[in-house]
Amino acid sequence: MDYLVRNPDTVLRLTGEHLYMAVVALLIALLIALPLSMLLLRSKPLATFVLGILGVLYTIPSIALLILLLPFFGLNRNSVIAALVIYAQIILVRNMVAGLQGVPTAMLDAAKGMGMTAWQRWWQVQFPLALPVILAGVRLATVVAIGIATIGAKFGAGGLGTLLFDGIAQNRYDKIVVGSVVVALLALILNRLLLAMEHYFEPASRIKRAVRPVRSVAAAEAPTAV
Amino acid sequence: MSAIRFENVTKEFSNMARSAVDHCTLAVDKGQFVVLLGPSGCGKTTLLKMVNRLYEPSSGTIYLDGVDIRQLNVNKLRRQIGYVIQQTGLFPHMTVAQNIATVPNLLRWPKQQTGQRVDELLALVDLPPAEYRTRYPAQLSGGQQQRVGVARALAGNPEFILMDEPFGAVDAITRTSLQDEMITLQKKLRKTILFVTHDVDEALRLADRIVIMRNGKIVQYDTPLNILNHPADAFVKELMGGGDIVRQLGLIRVEVAMQKLPADFHVDGQPTINCEQDLRHALSILLQPGATALLVLDQQTPVGLLTLDDLRTAARAQSTAALAA
Numbered sequence: 001m002d003y004l005v006r007n008p009d010t011v012l013r014l015t016g017e018h019l020y021m022a023v024v025a026l027l028i029a030l031l032i033a034l035p036l037s038m039l040l041l042r043s044k045p046l047a048t049f050v051l052g053i054l055g056v057l058y059t060i061p062s063i064a065l066l067i068l069l070l071p072f073f074g075l076n077r078n079s080v081i082a083a084l085v086i087y088a089q090i091i092l093v094r095n096m097v098a099g100l101q102g103v104p105t106a107m108l109d110a111a112k113g114m115g116m117t118a119w120q121r122w123w124q125v126q127f128p129l130a131l132p133v134i135l136a137g138v139r140l141a142t143v144v145a146i147g148i149a150t151i152g153a154k155f156g157a158g159g160l161g162t163l164l165f166d167g168i169a170q171n172r173y174d175k176i177v178v179g180s181v182v183v184a185l186l187a188l189i190l191n192r193l194l195l196a197m198e199h200y201f202e203p204a205s206r207i208k209r210a211v212r213p214v215r216s217v218a219a220a221e222a223p224t225a226v
Numbered sequence: 227m228s229a230i231r232f233e234n235v236t237k238e239f240s241n242m243a244r245s246a247v248d249h250c251t252l253a254v255d256k257g258q259f260v261v262l263l264g265p266s267g268c269g270k271t272t273l274l275k276m277v278n279r280l281y282e283p284s285s286g287t288i289y290l291d292g293v294d295i296r297q298l299n300v301n302k303l304r305r306q307i308g309y310v311i312q313q314t315g316l317f318p319h320m321t322v323a324q325n326i327a328t329v330p331n332l333l334r335w336p337k338q339q340t341g342q343r344v345d346e347l348l349a350l351v352d353l354p355p356a357e358y359r360t361r362y363p364a365q366l367s368g369g370q371q372q373r374v375g376v377a378r379a380l381a382g383n384p385e386f387i388l389m390d391e392p393f394g395a396v397d398a399i400t401r402t403s404l405q406d407e408m409i410t411l412q413k414k415l416r417k418t419i420l421f422v423t424h425d426v427d428e429a430l431r432l433a434d435r436i437v438i439m440r441n442g443k444i445v446q447y448d449t450p451l452n453i454l455n456h457p458a459d460a461f462v463k464e465l466m467g468g469g470d471i472v473r474q475l476g477l478i479r480v481e482v483a484m485q486k487l488p489a490d491f492h493v494d495g496q497p498t499i500n501c502e503q504d505l506r507h508a509l510s511i512l513l514q515p516g517a518t519a520l521l522v523l524d525q526q527t528p529v530g531l532l533t534l535d536d537l538r539t540a541a542r543a544q545s546t547a548a549l550a551a
């Protein structure tokens with residue numbers, strides 16, 4: 001940890017680069033995943049097909065995928081971001097599709113039957129109910145992105161991987177330790193943060209936040225005299 | 227002019243050999259409580275969903291107050307029709323108040339008016355507003371959830387209400403009390419209601435008129451008493467439980483069968499029954515030990531007596547009437 005005390009600026013800069021790659025990649029991935037999931041909801045065969053392809057892409061080792069992407073995005077962090085977007089896709093899309101499909105048809109029928117427009121049904125019913133599952137996907141994708149972004153250092157993208165690869169090359173054990181600890185901390189903190197958000201949007205926790213304690217329902221349930 | 231009119235309405239689904247709803251013609255008067263009754267899969271839900279255009283008829287026309295519903299904006303149409311479904315209809319992420327406010331919010335009512343309306347409706351369905359407004363559906367019993375469902379359907383003050391097996395998922399005792407409340411509500415509100423069920427007793431209790439459906443067709447459309455007494459065919463007779471005399475008693479009111487209170491009658495702790503109750507209910511009390519005669523009350527005032535003999539006479543008159551017809 002001596003290294004951290006002596007070079008806080010470097011570590012902070014690398015952490016910043018690392019986060020930048022992960023966050024930008026996740027934002028782009030979300031922008032693609034959301035409409036893609038809604039499209040997949042309309043057709044089961046299409047969903048199976050696309051999820052299959054995304055699943056295969058996920059199994060390509062990160063170094064191999066990055067080398068494939070270099071001709072398109074160059075030897076810089078754009079290639080790394082592109083790779084992260086691809087890896088995040090399967091996680092996000094799978095959870096979005098599951099979350100949105102999990103909303104009971106009867107409930108959407110009720111919403112439609114009361115005169116909600118398609119947009120209102122989406123915003124007021126479907127999306128909020130799917131949100132916890134979608135956020136679980138975002139959380140998993142974030143942790144994966146933070147991990148894989150480490151490889152960026154090999155491709156001129158900087159990030160905390162720099163400490164790891166330098167450490168190995170220079171036999172500097174202190175750099176390796178600081179690099180891995182900070183990557184792990186980053187993943188842990190983001191995981192916690194997103195988990196809290198996920199819980200916040202679960203119906204069960206809305207109930208806990210509701211002011212009134214649950215009382216016995218027996219009294220109100222007794223048959224009323226006519 | 228009928229409030230709701232189906233004219234030769236047919237609905238075909240591509241995966242089905244026969245039509246789900248087959249050339250149905252039906253006129254429902256304003257303020258009537260009409261129950262669609264029939265075995266599972268006979269097309270009740272499909273017929274209902276064509277009224278708020280969740281399904282479009284393959285052919286035929288539906289009129290609300292004489293207007294072809296295809297001429298109306300579909301969301302405007304739906305906002306003026308209350309809709310209650312079984313179980314899962316409530317939004318679990320919204321409070322009871324937010325659920326009930328759904329249609330008022332769609333209609334862009336002012337906040338204050340919506341708030342008042344929510345409280346008024348909660349009171350109407352016997353849920354004290356202060357206690358229940360802020361609850362979530364998961365914090366309510368099944369019966370309470372259904373009452374909130376009914377309140378939500380009434381919120382926009384619709385003339386028409388569609389109910390699809392709304393009490394299908396609650397236990398028998400709760401169902402009976404929900405039915406009682408529904409009867410009381412309808413006496414006050416006089417909405418035009420289409421109510422789907424496959425429960426014969428529920429239909430008999432609630433309906434002004436019953437539509438009996440089979441394989442997508444309307445087999446009979448009449449008052450409960452007429453359907454029991456003059457079933458259109460063997461299917462209807464079977465469905466209604468044949469000549470089930472106890473069921474028929476459920477349709478005769480106590481005041482019709484009772485005898486005048488003898489002049490020298492001495493009120494002395496006899497079991498009592500309200501004159502608007504039915505004979506089926508009376509029978510269940512009479513069968514208890516020690517109850518040889520029931521004192522009939524009209525708003526707490528004794529007006530007559532009812533014995534097993536009176537009951538038998540009334541039942542016999544009923545079945546001779548049926549035979550003669």
Ligand SMILES: Nc1ncnc2c1ncn2[C@@H]1O[C@H](COP(=O)(O)OP(=O)(O)O)[C@@H](O)[C@H]1O
Pocket residue numbers: 239240241242246264265266267268269270271272273
């Ligand atoms: N959306 C649909 N797609 C295909 N077939 C349907 C659909 N809805 C209903 N059906 C079919 O239409 C028939 C009538 O169904 P339904 O109206 O739900 O019956 P009920 O409500 O009387 O039980 C059934 O055979 C059912 O399988």
Ligand SMILES: [Mg+2]
Pocket residue numbers: 270271272422
């Ligand atoms: Mg049905």
